[in-house]
Amino acid sequence: MRKTRLCIFAATLAVALFSLGCGEQIAYLKARNALNKGVAAFGRADYSVAARHFEEAIAADPELLDARQYLATAYMSQFIPGSESEENLELASKALEGFQGVLDHDPTEAQAILAMSSMGSLYFNMGIAEFDQAVEWYDKLLAKDPTNLTALYTKGVIAWTQSYQPRLEVRAMLGMRPEDPGPIKDSDARVELAEANIPIIEHGMKSLETAIQIDPDYDDAMAYLNLLYRERADISETQEEYDEYSGKADDWVQQALDTKKRKAEQGTKELFQEGQ
Numbered sequence: 001m002r003k004t005r006l007c008i009f010a011a012t013l014a015v016a017l018f019s020l021g022c023g024e025q026i027a028y029l030k031a032r033n034a035l036n037k038g039v040a041a042f043g044r045a046d047y048s049v050a051a052r053h054f055e056e057a058i059a060a061d062p063e064l065l066d067a068r069q070y071l072a073t074a075y076m077s078q079f080i081p082g083s084e085s086e087e088n089l090e091l092a093s094k095a096l097e098g099f100q101g102v103l104d105h106d107p108t109e110a111q112a113i114l115a116m117s118s119m120g121s122l123y124f125n126m127g128i129a130e131f132d133q134a135v136e137w138y139d140k141l142l143a144k145d146p147t148n149l150t151a152l153y154t155k156g157v158i159a160w161t162q163s164y165q166p167r168l169e170v171r172a173m174l175g176m177r178p179e180d181p182g183p184i185k186d187s188d189a190r191v192e193l194a195e196a197n198i199p200i201i202e203h204g205m206k207s208l209e210t211a212i213q214i215d216p217d218y219d220d221a222m223a224y225l226n227l228l229y230r231e232r233a234d235i236s237e238t239q240e241e242y243d244e245y246s247g248k249a250d251d252w253v254q255q256a257l258d259t260k261k262r263k264a265e266q267g268t269k270e271l272f273q274e275g276q
Helices: 002-018 022-043 047-060 065-078 086-103 109-125 128-144 149-173 187-214 219-234 239-275
Strands: none
Touching (some): 022 065, 047 065, 065 086, 065 109, 109 149, 149 187, 219 239
16 A cells, blocks of 8 residues: 555656656755655754755745645744744744745645634734734634634633723722622723623624534533623623623533533543443
């Protein structure tokens, strides 16, 4: 079987080279040789060396999208979330530029999905200041891949993060501790916060609910849906509305716990069966 695959690869390579001129053949071979060296270095997690090889491959063949994808990923793999150093931010910039380069060169659907997913992930890891960019890229990804669970879940996490901190700041301003029962008592502050946060919260809820519809055992999505319901509860207009949203949050907590327990029991059962 391995011999057959090698023969097929050799035949494909021969056909490709036959259709090219001498200079093009040299560039073709140089690009793929550099790509192979880069992939080997990437596999060793030697990302800086890998990046140099991928840059050589792109210089020889700008249309070699695998090299562009790998190069951007090599830069992203070196990025350290939370670090504001100039070198670290430059790595992020080069990675984003690389993924955009893939999208600008007529990629396959699989290549486009991977590039969009990577850009969403990188913007998310760059911190809250870039969350809107992350959502934008995850929305583009979902337009191509509507069942992408990572995109749906991360949008939910972003929605909670964007709504949680402003709510805590309002509570602190009013002398309310995080553990004090809601809703927020000051009407003007609550209304202003609700106007800003409700669209974010509802968008996050929709994303997480879609994720759970796709994967009914997605307990992490359930946990964040609980958190978003608590955000919504604290900006309720009435105590009754607060109790309603808080009750829904409690329900999602219980569903998440039940799901985790069931999955753990199933895992234990499977291990036991394998040991018999």
